[in-house]
Amino acid sequence: MKYSKQRELILNSLKENCSHPTVEQLYEFIHKDQPTISLATIYRNLNQLAENGIVKKIEGLDNTAHFDHQTHDHYHFICKHCHQVFDIPYDIAPDLDQKVKNTTGLNVTSYDIAFRGICKNCQNSIN
Amino acid sequence: MKYSKQRELILNSLKENCSHPTVEQLYEFIHKDQPTISLATIYRNLNQLAENGIVKKIEGLDNTAHFDHQTHDHYHFICKHCHQVFDIPYDIAPDLDQKVKNTTGLNVTSYDIAFRGICKNCQNSIN
DNA sequence: CGCCATATTGATAATGATTATTATTATTGT
DNA sequence: ACAATAATAATAATCATTATCAATATGGCG
Numbered sequence: 001m002k003y004s005k006q007r008e009l010i011l012n013s014l015k016e017n018c019s020h021p022t023v024e025q026l027y028e029f030i031h032k033d034q035p036t037i038s039l040a041t042i043y044r045n046l047n048q049l050a051e052n053g054i055v056k057k058i059e060g061l062d063n064t065a066h067f068d069h070q071t072h073d074h075y076h077f078i079c080k081h082c083h084q085v086f087d088i089p090y091d092i093a094p095d096l097d098q099k100v101k102n103t104t105g106l107n108v109t110s111y112d113i114a115f116r117g118i119c120k121n122c123q124n125s126i127n
Numbered sequence: 128m129k130y131s132k133q134r135e136l137i138l139n140s141l142k143e144n145c146s147h148p149t150v151e152q153l154y155e156f157i158h159k160d161q162p163t164i165s166l167a168t169i170y171r172n173l174n175q176l177a178e179n180g181i182v183k184k185i186e187g188l189d190n191t192a193h194f195d196h197q198t199h200d201h202y203h204f205i206c207k208h209c210h211q212v213f214d215i216p217y218d219i220a221p222d223l224d225q226k227v228k229n230t231t232g233l234n235v236t237s238y239d240i241a242f243r244g245i246c247k248n249c250q251n252s253i254n
Numbered sequence: 255c256g257c258c259a260t261a262t263t264g265a266t267a268a269t270g271a272t273t274a275t276t277a278t279t280a281t282t283g284t
Numbered sequence: 285a286c287a288a289t290a291a292t293a294a295t296a297a298t299c300a301t302t303a304t305c306a307a308t309a310t311g312g313c314g
Contacts, residue, residue: 002281002290023271038293043272045291060187060241063301064271077233086233092226099219100242106204106213108244114187115227115238123234129261129310150300165264170301172262190272191300 001052006037007045011069014046014055020066020076020085060114061085075112079119081126088115128179133164134172138196141173141182147193147203147212187241188212202239206246208253215242 013030014021021029027042046067050057056068061078066085075088097108118126140157141148148156154169173194177184183195188205193212202215224235245253 004280004291006292036293038295040273040294041292047273059190060239063186077227077231077235080236086231088227088231088233092230093220093223096220096240097242100204100215103219104204104213104215106215106242106244106246107250108204108242109207110244111240111242112187113223113238113240115224115233115235117234117236119233131262131309133263163264165266167265167302168263174302 001048004045006034006041007049009034009037010042010045011049011054014067015069018069020058020068022064022066024064026067058085058112060112061116075115077115077117077119079122080116081118081122084119086119088113128175131172133161133168134176136161136164137169137172138176138181141194142196145196147185147195149191149193151191153194185212185239187239188243202242204242204244204246206249207243208245208249211246213246215240 009030010026013026017026017029023039023042023046026046027037027039030037030042046055046057049055050067053071056071058066058068058076061076062083066076070087073090075090075092077086077088078084079086093113096111100106100108100111136157137153140153144153144156150166150169150173153173154164154166157164157169173182174184176182177194180198183198185193185195185203188203189210193203197214200217202217202219204213204215205211206213220240223238227233227235227238
């Protein structure tokens with residue numbers, strides 16, 4: 001993996017945006033400072049960073065991929081109203097890969113939990 | 128919801144295909160007997176059936192939706208090699224919505240777990 | 255039964271997210 | 285500084301899904 005200032009910028013921007021942004025959101029954010037950056041570059045680099053375990057790609061929350069600069073095990077909650085993503089601690093359901101192995105014999109290499117609901121802010125503002 | 132023979136056919140076909148088919152797979156299957164059926168009809172009806180709780184829509188396994196004629200709580204494992212989907216019993220991680228509520232205060236209305244790995248058949252055949 | 259309101263269909267255009275293509279530019283090792 | 289290779293910007297292409305709409309089917313009611 002050769003250095004590029006675009007990749008560095010993308011990674012730093014993701015670290016600043018702790019809100020699990022989508023590619024489009026990250027593009028909007030970066031585009032303000034770097035108007036020449038291409039959307040394809042964001043896609044390419046985020047996928048590359050995810051493949052190398054430097055960031056985490058979160059799929060299955062809604063119909064678009066979100067990215068997370070935190071790589072430690074944890075789960076996610078997405079608000080069906082504002083689409084904001086919240087972290088859910090790993091220890092509410094630890095070692096599920098091992099439990100699946102024990103009960104079914106299947107070897108789990110990765111897994112994700114997508115929790116859905118209405119977040120506290122939206123719950124208040126909807127009333 | 129008004130009756131239609133297409134919807135009945137789609138639901139019956141899903142019940143016969145216990146393999147968590149995608150829309151495309153179900154279309155191929157039905158198209159053999161009913162060559163005039165439209166792909167849009169399959170999409171429309173599966174979504175409608177899912178909204179009414181008659182079938183279950185599984186998202187987040189890969190980049191396409193799968194459908195399940197079983198509506199009771201359970202999780203899924205998708206093989207990264209053959210893309211077949213397997214059921215994982217609910218009791219390996221029960222009441223996660225309640226646990227999330229207790230630890231974070233968030234109200235979970237639905238959640239899914241996507242387990243990924245290589246299934247036993249593929250594990251053998253790859254060697 | 256026949257009529258009407260309305261739901262559904264089939265065909266296809268449109269959309270949205272993502273990936274592929276390609277000529278050009280940047281990075282790295284020697 | 286040069287050559288090999290990776291990365292970029294711009295954009296076309298792809299894939300899954302949804303929207304549109306004229307034609308057809310369903311179900312209730314007189």
